[in-house]
Amino acid sequence: MSSAVSSTSRPLAVALVGCGIIGVNHSRVIVRHPDLRIVALVDSVPEASHRLADLIADELGAERPAEFTTLGEALSASSVDLVVICTPSGLHVQLAEEALAAGTHVVIEKPLDVTLPRARRIAALAAEAESRGSVVSVISQHRFDPASVAVARAAHDGAFGRITSGVASVAWWRSQEYYDSGQWRGTWALDGGGAVMNQGVHTVDLLVWFLGRPVEIFAHTALLAHERVEVEDVAVATVRFESGALAVLHATTAAYPGLSVRLQVHGSEGSAVIDDDQLEYFYAAGDGEPRNQASEQVAASELRGADKGPDGFIVGHLRQYEDIVDAIRTGRQPGVRVEDALVSLAVVRAVYLSATLGTPVSFEAVLAGDLDDVDVTAGAFADVLVGGSQ
Incomplete structure (x- = not known):
């Protein structure tokens, strides 16, 4: 569990959950922010967290984070201020609920979730957590x-x-x-x-x-x-x-x-x-x-980032992380909330x-939620095949 962090205190300790492509991109942003430090990587596939830990330590030059297969293990092993959720969208709710129950701040990669009932669950949890001083934001860089x-x-x-x-x-x-x-x-x-x-x-x-x-x-x-x-x-x-x-x-x-x-x-x-x-x-x-x-x-170069390749992702996300960190430090609401x-x-x-x-x-x-019972998984295009063949 994390306590409030003042504007003059240590960097915020981050647990990054989901070490695939999006998690790698977030790590590049987080490492560049002077007020953030990745202390834990979480992925159900150990090879994924190990690869990202290598990248953080060897390529990005930051301290190597600890590696875990579950968020619960990470929260129990170290003090975490901020949980960043970069898993497949359908797994967001469970992880957000676990992080908020532990008293951390939370960042969720878009979209909020894949179903509205679960998204409403996150919104309710976020509102309750915000009343206790937690910051909850969804990436909309x-x-x-x-x-x-x-x-x-x-x-x-x-x-x-x-x-x-x-x-x-x-x-x-x-x-x-x-x-x-x-x-x-x-x-x-x-x-x-x-x-x-x-x-x-x-x-x-x-x-x-x-x-x-x-x-x-x-x-x-x-x-x-x-x-x-x-x-x-x-x-x-x-x-x-x-x-x-x-x-x-x-x-x-x-x-x-x-x-x-x-x-x-x-x-x-x-x-x-x-x-x-x-x-x-x-x-x-x-x-x-x-x-x-x-x-x-x-200038376009500033908007897109001076670096090429994967770092082109960084500039917009870094702006949002700056907003999130400031919200945590000052106790205000972030620029993008769960309700948005x-x-x-x-x-x-x-x-x-x-x-x-x-x-x-x-x-x-x-x-x-009046239309929650409608099944859209069959799609409106079930009888349309690739190439237009019937």
């Missing part, structure tokens, strides 16, 4: 991109006038080898969905952050370019918001060779376009001529429900 911050500020402050519409597109490619590389990939049980849940959830989160509370979602999904996959590789949806604004959502892992993530926000007095985290276009009321960069925007992630997950769930039912669905009904 793109909310901290300078481009996203500039657009959100303009949307929320009225600089775009009345927000009228949005367009969000994640046009990526994932090979068949990607899905075959892990038994959990492309499954409902552990991935929770396909292109929308796994690849598109960050973009869904930004769309909701920019445009506000959703009201209704109408969607179609398909599996068109992959085999041996339970979930969709393409989805399209329309979203109606409380403000009256309308948006189009598109997510796919079947756009060879892989294009950009693009977000457009349009209003009666201004518009903005973000392409691959860069502010491509920005015009707001009283702002003069349209411009390709906002004053808040930084719950809303984004409910939109994703609404996409799958609408595609399954063939009708628009109410966002509030989905969020409240």
Whole structure:
């Protein structure tokens, strides 16, 4: 169990759970933060934690963490301030519950979980833990991109006038080898969905952050370019918001060779376009001529990170970790809370429900659990085979 940590005390002791690709990326971020120190690695596969421990000690130059096969063992063996959960999405709830029961702060990699009932369970646990002073955050690193911050500020402050519409597109490619590389990939049980849940959830989160509370979602999904996959590789949806604004959502892992993530926000007095985290276009009321960069925007090299390869992941996550550490040190709420992630997950769930039912669905009904009994695992594309053959 961890006690409160003052702003002048030792670095926060981190237990990292899940030593696969995402865990490796998080370790690179955590090691670079001066107020964080990885003291424990947890993975049910000892070889995975051993490889990551080697990387931390030999390549990243940090102290070698202890290795455990369960979170309980790690919490019992050492003092842990922060548990970072990087396991397959379907395992998030159990680990978050265990960490919060031990009194630690918690960071959960996106998405919050793969089902709304379990996500609501995390939200309830997080609210209770926050009342005791714990910080619980879900990774949504793109909310901290300078481009996203500039657009959100303009949307929320009225600089775009009345927000009228949005367009969000994640046009990526994932090979068949990607899905075959892990038994959990492309499954409902552990991935929770396909292109929308796994690849598109960050973009869904930004769309909701920019445009506000959703009201209704109408969607179609398909599996068109992959085999041996339970979930969709393409989805399209329309979203109606409380403000009256309308948006189009598109997510796919079947756009060879892989294009950009693009977000457009349009209003009666201004518009903005973000392409691959860069502010491509920005015009707001009283702002003069349209411009390709906002004053808040930084150079592309800074946004993407000066390092190449795996370190390109670091910059956005490091911004969010800075927010989380400051929240822990000062006792405030983090910039992204569990309730924010719950809303984004409910939109994703609404996409799958609408595609399954063939009708628009109410966002509030989905969020409240009124449609929890609907089985989306068969998909709305069960009779669609790769290549369009019947």
